[in-house]
Amino acid sequence: GTPVASTQAQDRAVWNAEGGAGHYKPAKPVGYYAIGTTPTPAEIAGWTIAIPPSGAGLPAGQGTAAQGETIYASNCAMCHGTFGQGKNGYPQLVGGVGSLASSAPAKTVGSYWPYATTVWDYINRAMPFYAPHTLKPDQVYALTAYLLNMNGIVHSGFVADATTLPAVKMPNRDGFIWKDPRPVTHNAACMTQCANPVTIKITSNAASMNLTPRLTGPVDHMKPGK
Amino acid sequence: GTPVASTQAQDRAVWNAEGGAGHYKPAKPVGYYAIGTTPTPAEIAGWTIAIPPSGAGLPAGQGTAAQGETIYASNCAMCHGTFGQGKNGYPQLVGGVGSLASSAPAKTVGSYWPYATTVWDYINRAMPFYAPHTLKPDQVYALTAYLLNMNGIVHSGFVADATTLPAVKMPNRDGFIWKDPRPVTHNAACMTQCANPVTIKITSNAASMNLTPRLTGPVDHMKPGK
Amino acid sequence: GATAIAASARAAAQPAAAPPADDSWSNALGPGVDSRPYGRPSRFEKDVVRRYVPWLSPTRDADASFTPLQDQPGIITSNGLFFERYHAGRPTIDPDRYRLMISGLVRKPLLLTLDQLMRFPSVSRIHFIECPANGATEWPAAQLNSLQLTHGMVGCALWTGVKLSTLLDEVGLLPEAKWLLASGSDGAHMDRSLPLEKCLDDCIVAYGQNGEAIRPEQGYPVRLVVPGWQGNVNIKWLRQLQLGKTPWITREETSEYSELLPSGKALGFTWVMDAKSVITFPCPEKPLTGGPGFYEIRGLAWSGRGRIKQVDVSLDGGVNYRRAKLDEPVLSKCLTRFTLPWRWDGKPALIQSRVTDETGYVQPTIAQKHKFWGNDPVYENNSIQTWQILASGAVNNVQIS
C-alpha cells in the first residue's frame, strides 16, 4: 500500500486548497468589542477534545486490547455485539474490509474509517452512548486498541498511546477523497416535448411498499419492519 | 339642529368618495374557479345581521322602553348599572351629552353614537356579553327603546321598529367626520443640532408612576389600581 | 462496569475546565425525537410570554395582551407570543363546521367550506398587524415602564391565504358595490366596513401563519389581513364578507375605534397606521448589564404605507442623529429590523429612534403629535420613544420636552 506519510500528504494537499480565508480583510481589529473574558489555558484544554489525524492533543495514558476487552464487554457489547458485529440496528464496528465496492457494503471502523485518531476521538466524546464523555483516557486507549485489534489492524500486543495511534495505517486510508468528483449540473430546463410519453413507465410506487408509518392520528411507533 | 336627511347626505358624500373600486378590472370572470356552493336566500339571511344607518335588514318586530326595562334589569344592569351609568369599568351607556369637548368626555350611546341603528345592531350581535346574539328581535327593539329613552332621545311611548329606528336623530349625529383632517407629516429627518440640548427636560418618567405590572415571573393579575 | 463509568464524571479529572466545559447535559442522553411531536420553548424561557395590563379593562374577554418585543430577535413574531385583542374572548372553531359567506351586492353569492377556500389561488406575504391602541397609555405621559406594554400590541407574520380580490372576482362585484363589511364569528360578531379600493389592492383572506394554521388567538381558521391598516379591521374568525353601497357604521367604527378630537368632533375611519419605530434593546426590560463598553442598539420599524426608507437613532435626546443599518429583508408593511453600534461611556443618555418611510413620512415626536392631535387621544400613538439610560445601565420610559 501507499506509505502513511504520502497518503497524509495527499489529503493535506486537498485540505490546504479547500481551507483558508481567501482574500479576507477583518472588518475590525482584534479585541475591538472588548466583550467576554480570556480563558485560562486549563479552560481551553478542558474544552478542546478534538483529536486530528496528527494526534495533536492526545492525552497522556495508554491501553491494550486485553484491557479494552473487559471494558467493552460490560459497556459496549450490549449494543454493538460481543464481536462488534452490531445488534438490533446498532452499528457494526468490526469487519467489512473489501465490501465497499460491493452491493452490500459494510462500513465499519475497520473497513471504512481512514484514521485511527478518529476512533479514539469518537469513543472519548460520544461513547458509551448512555454516558458520553465519561471514560478516562486509559479506558479510551484500551477500547481503541481493542477495536483495532478485533479488526485485525494491530496485533494483540499493541499499546495504544499518543504516539502509536497517529501512526496506525487504517485499511481505508486511501479510500477517502475530499472533493466531489461528480458533475454538478445534470439537467436542462427544457419546456416542451422533453421526453417521449410512450417510454414513461412507473418504475416504483410507494403505495405498494408497506413501509410508511401511519400519517394521521398520534405519532406511529411501529416497530422496524412492522 | 341639522335635519336628519341632510346630515345623512353629508356622511354619504364622504362615504361615496372613500368607497368604490377605482379603476379595478377583474382578473377573472365571475364563477371562473367554480368552487363552493351558492347559498340559499335563507342562508344569506341567517348570516346577514349587520344593520346600516338606512335600517335595511331590520327584522319584523317591535319593542318599548317599558318592555326593555325588565329585560335590562335582569340581563344588563349587573354590568352596565341600573341607570346605565357603568360599573366596575364596564361601559357607561347613558349620559355625557355636552361633555365631548371637555377634559373628561363621557362617550356613551347617548352622547357619542351617531346612529340609532347601531344600537340595535350591537345589542343584537354582541349582548348580553356572556350570551351574545341570543336575544329575539322584539327583545332587541325593547332594549334599544329603553336605552334611547334613558338617554332622553325618545319619549317613553316610543315604539322601536324597522321604521322608527332609522328615523331617530341621535344627539351626536353631526359629530362624526369620516376623513382625517389632521396633517400627516409632522417631522423632519434632521441629523445634527436638531434641538437645543439646554431645553431638553424630562417631562414624565414611567418609573415613578407605579402603574406597571410585574414583568418577570408568572403573568401579573394585579387588580386595577393595585 | 456501566454504572461505575457513568458515575465517574470526567469533570472530576478536569476540575479547572469543567463545568461548563462538560456540564451535566454533555454526559447523558437527552429525550429523543419521539418525546414531543409538537415542540415548545426551553423551560428557561418561561418568562417570555404575553402579558397584559390588568387595569385597562374590566374583563379579560374584552382586553389585549402584548407581544414581548424585548425578546423578539427579528422581524417575525413567534405564533405563541403574537399579541391578542379580543372583544368576546377567543372562540374555538371546528374547521369542519367553518363556513365563509360572501354576499350582498354581488352577482353570485358564495358559501365556502375551509377546504374550498383553500383551493383558490393563494399568496403568502410577511406583514405586521398593529392595534391602533398600541401606546395608548403613553399619550398623556410616560406611564408604563416596559417596552412590552408600551409597544407590544404589534406582531409580524407570514400570512398565507387567498387574495380578497380573487374571491371578489369570483362572486362578481355589482357596479353599485363600494364597501365591504367583514365580520367575525366570535361572540362580539366583530365587524368593520372597508372601502373597496383597499379590498381590491392587497388584502388577504388568510389561513396560514408562520408555517402552520392561523392560531386561535389570531383568528383560526380564517382571518382577514388588511396590510398596514389598524389591527381591528383585520377581522379574525372571519364569517362573512358582505358588499354594499355605504359603510355599515358599526359600533366598532363609531364607539370603539373612532378618535375624539379636541374639538369634540369624532373622527371615524382613520385606518392607516403611520410609520413608527422603537428601540428594542436597550429597553426597560433589557438594561445594559455589562457596564460601559460596546453595545448594539437594536430596534424595529414599520409603516402602514409601504417600505422603510431609513431609521435614525439619537443618543442625546434628539439633538443629533446617526443613520442605523437596516437588516434584510426590507418589505412593504412589514417590520424592519435596524441596528446601530454604540460604545457606551457609562454616562446617562436619552436614546431614540426615528423612522422615515418610502413616502417621506417622518415619525413625529410626542410634542408634535400633541400639537396636531391634542393631548389626550386614544389611538395611533406613533411618536418617537425616548428611553432614559441611567449610569447603572437601568433603562426608563420617559417623555421629554
Add this chain to the structure above:
Amino acid sequence: GATAIAASARAAAQPAAAPPADDSWSNALGPGVDSRPYGRPSRFEKDVVRRYVPWLSPTRDADASFTPLQDQPGIITSNGLFFERYHAGRPTIDPDRYRLMISGLVRKPLLLTLDQLMRFPSVSRIHFIECPANGATEWPAAQLNSLQLTHGMVGCALWTGVKLSTLLDEVGLLPEAKWLLASGSDGAHMDRSLPLEKCLDDCIVAYGQNGEAIRPEQGYPVRLVVPGWQGNVNIKWLRQLQLGKTPWITREETSEYSELLPSGKALGFTWVMDAKSVITFPCPEKPLTGGPGFYEIRGLAWSGRGRIKQVDVSLDGGVNYRRAKLDEPVLSKCLTRFTLPWRWDGKPALIQSRVTDETGYVQPTIAQKHKFWGNDPVYENNSIQTWQILASGAVNNVQIS
C-alpha cells in the same frame, strides 16, 4: 332572566341558516387574554406534528423527525414543527451556565457567556436548513408514501445572531488558520470541520429563531447556521469554535456524513445542498378531494447556492413544463414558494416540479442522479419528485423511467 336568554338559542329561530351561521362559539364568551400567556395551535390541528420512520434507527436518541411540509403554508417553518436530527437526544441547557469557547489558532482566545455573545453586532436572515439524508429512503425506489417523510427533513426560519466573521475578527485569525471546528455540547459532542472561507462569508452564530430564542430541538441556546450547507454542519448547542490548519476528520465527516461512491471510494466534504423543489399540494397526505375542477399546485424550492431563478411544473410526467409563479420574497438560501393554477380534468396524471437556481443549476431527475451518483447513495437526493394523481384524486409517490 339571564339563564332563560342564554338557553334560547337563536338557532331555533333561524333553523335554515344556523348552524353554521351562528354556531355555538358565536353565542358564548371564549377564554380571555390571561388564559394562555404562551399560545398553541388549535386542538383541531393535533395531527399536524413531526413524525418519524421507526425502522430508520435503533434508538430515538440518534434519529430524525420530519417537518409536516404538507401543512406548511409558506416559506417559514413553525418552530414547533421544525424537523429534528439528534445524535444523542436533545440536551437541556441552562443559559446561565452556557459558555462559548473560541480557541486554537487565534491571537486572543475568548470565553463568552450568552449575555456577552448577545452584545456583539447581530444580523437576522431567513435560511433553510436541510439534512442531507432528506429523501435518503427514495434513492433505490419510491418507498415512503408521504411528503412529510420523503421531504420533511428541511425547515426554514429567521435566524438571528452574530456573524461568525465578527467573532473571528474579535479573536484575530492567525495566518496559519485555515479550518474551523464547530462542536456541540450534546452527548454526541457533535462536531464538524469547516473551511474558513465559508466561515467568513455568511455563517451566523445564532440565538434567535422565528421571533424567540432558538428552540431546544434546534440548538438552544446557540447554534451555528451555515447557509445552504448540509444540516449536520449547522452545529446545535454550540460549545466551541476551534481554529486549526487542517480539518479534524471527525467521525461525523468520515463514518457518518460521507458518501460511499459506486467505485468503493468514500467522499468526504460534500457540504453544499444543491437546488431542490417539491410539490407540497397535492401530495400523498393532501389528495384532490373535490373532484375534477380548479386546483392550485403549490410547492417549495430552495438552493444551497443562492436564489431561485425559476420553477417549472409538469403535469405529464416530464414531457412538457409550465413556468410556475414565485411568491415574494425570493431570498438567497431560503425556501421559495411557487404556485401554478391547474384545472384538473379528473384523469390520472404524473406531476413534477423542477427548479433552476441563479447559478443555472437545474434540478435533475432520479435517473440522471443514478447515472452520475450510482443507484444507492445515502445523501443529497435532490431529484425531481413525481406524484401520481389517480382518477379518485388520491396521490402516490412514484418513480418513473
